[in-house]
Amino acid sequence: MAFLSSILQITSRLVAACRGSPSSSSSPSDNQKVIEDELKGLEMILWNIDSVLEDARQREIRDASVRLWLKELKGITYDAEDILDEYEYELLQCQVDSRNVAAAASRISRKRKDMDSQKETSVISKVPSFPHYMLDRIRKIRERFSAIKKDRSTLSLRDLGPRRYDYDDDDSIKPLSPSSFVDESRVFGRDGDKEKLIELLFSDMNSKFSVIPIVGMGGLGKTTLAQLIYKDRRVQGYFDLKGWVYVSVHFSVLRLTKLIIETLSGQQSCAFLELNKLQSVLSESVAGKKVLLVLDDVWNEEQSPWQLLQAPFANANIVRIIVTTRNSSVAQVMQTGTSPYQLGLLSEEQSWLLFKLYASASQEPLLQFIDIGKQIIKKCKGLPLALKALGGILQYKTEESSWWDVLQSDLWELDEAQAEILPALKLSYSRMPSY
Structure with missing residues (x-):
């Protein structure tokens, strides 16, 4: 669910930036402080939604209501990104303007040492404040996400915990992403x-x-x-x-x-x-x-x-x-x-080699279930991620019933448009006992 991890990253970055950004007032009621609070509230709601996405992915293939919920969530997320991108630009512009004003004030101070501090302070205080409409737009975003969060109870989505995230040097969150290294x-x-x-x-x-x-x-x-x-x-x-x-x-x-x-x-x-x-x-x-x-x-x-x-x-x-x-x-x-x-799909021979690599932690189960395994790889249709996911799940399964459960699952009955959901099979079988 890349769409939600992206907005989580933006929101976290904005919350951190708000704390260190200049404002036209130090009052707790300042508009910027209110926006910061709204962003913090939005961040909490997003984490709450994020914790049920694993369950939603497991159920979206067979549950039309969950598919609709995910579609609505995606639409709201993209709308929100546009608004938050605009706010991030305003924030960066404000920071740049602040540095320019501070530099100008420093030059004035050097040239006019006799200028009283009150006049100098008046120059520094003229840092642009954030547009008032931003607060309304961010508040509406939070309200829309809050409404969709309530639907998780109606859909009985299980809280499986948030996904794993890494951290940048500036403490902003980001999903663990692929690097240039490969085995x-x-x-x-x-x-x-x-x-x-x-x-x-x-x-x-x-x-x-x-x-x-x-x-x-x-x-x-x-x-x-x-x-x-x-x-x-x-x-x-x-x-x-x-x-x-x-x-x-x-x-x-x-x-x-x-x-x-x-x-x-x-x-x-x-x-x-x-x-x-x-x-x-x-x-x-x-x-x-x-x-x-x-x-x-x-x-x-x-x-x-x-x-x-x-x-x-x-x-x-x-x-x-x-x-x-x-x-x-x-x-x-x-x-x-x-x-x-x-890029094309893998051949049946290549698929078997890949599946076997991930499924053969112990050679005995793989030899025992070789016929079932070859039937499973045919259903993976040459998709490497599905082959690796299922091979990894079956790696420690020594019961024949576990292998048959995978082979006979109705999750294989996907039309061509749903083919990309095959890797979600891993999630569907992740609850199977590991020993």
């Missing part, structure tokens, strides 16, 4: 795809800037394939600068530019908050260099943010960007000049 011994059937894409990567070297999109349904192994390419010795040896950024739903040019600087430089923190300054830093760092960048899990379908993000790479010698996405429209927006690489 090649646990990957099957992607050697041909890897070689074709590396060939694309090095073709037409007269072209200064090129984007290579890897497109496919969720769980197909797009990220794994990008990891294989990224770690290839030919790729590592050719490019001067290499970086990996996990993008997800929230396509913030400011945030992504900061992350790109950090991944290309190998530094953990970039302190600048202004996009113009960040782009200048990025432009200088890539000047005359051969750059490889992987943008993993991209959802953005708007052209202007993408054009703004790629602008600093104009000074580079050669730029190759690998993009992984579920949506072919993303590739069209990027105007890559390269046809999207449609």
Whole structure:
């Protein structure tokens, strides 16, 4: 449920930023303080909803009411992101203006040492306050999420606890995301795809800037394939600068530019908050260099943010960007000049090798249930994530009934449009005893 983790990240970041941001008044009733309280309330509600999402995912295949609830939640979340993005911009602008005013006041102080402190203070206090309409909009967001939270009781959604999150240096939360590292011994059937894409990567070297999109349904192994390419010795040896950024739903040019600087430089923190300054830093760092960048899990379908993000790479010698996405429209927006690489499903032979690897912690059960296992992999239809998920679940199952429960489950009766839900099978069987 990437859509909810994204807004949780934004909300947490805004709460932290509010505490340190300037305001036009130190009064507890100040508009900014009220907004901070609203954001804290929203954050608590989001965590409350997040704790039942695992159960909702298990039930959405067969329960129309839960599917409708998730659809409504997703719609509210996207509306909220637009508003919170606007508020984040206002907050950053206020911080920038505050620093500018403070710098101006310092210059005035040096030039007019005889100026009384009251006049100087009046200059500093003229920091822009936040628009009043922001409070109403944020309050309405919280009310909409509060209403949908109440439906969890009506739907009898179980609280399975919040998902795992990692923390940035600034204590803002983020979901644990894929990195550039991969265990090649646990990957099957992607050697041909890897070689074709590396060939694309090095073709037409007269072209200064090129984007290579890897497109496919969720769980197909797009990220794994990008990891294989990224770690290839030919790729590592050719490019001067290499970086990996996990993008997800929230396509913030400011945030992504900061992350790109950090991944290309190998530094953990970039302190600048202004996009113009960040782009200048990025432009200088890539000047005359051969750059490889992987943008993993991209959802953005708007052209202007993408054009703004790629602008600093104009000074580079050669730029190759690998993009992984579920949506072919993303590739069209990027105007890559390269046809999207449609990643295919695994063959039955490759599927068996992958499933066997994850299901064979103990060799005896796998040999005992080899016929059932081969029937299970046929139903996985070559989807790597489903094969790994079910193999992992069955790894310690020594009872034949556990394997038959998986094979005969009605969750397999999915139409083509629901094929991406196959990995949810792992959740459905996660309650099976481990021993």
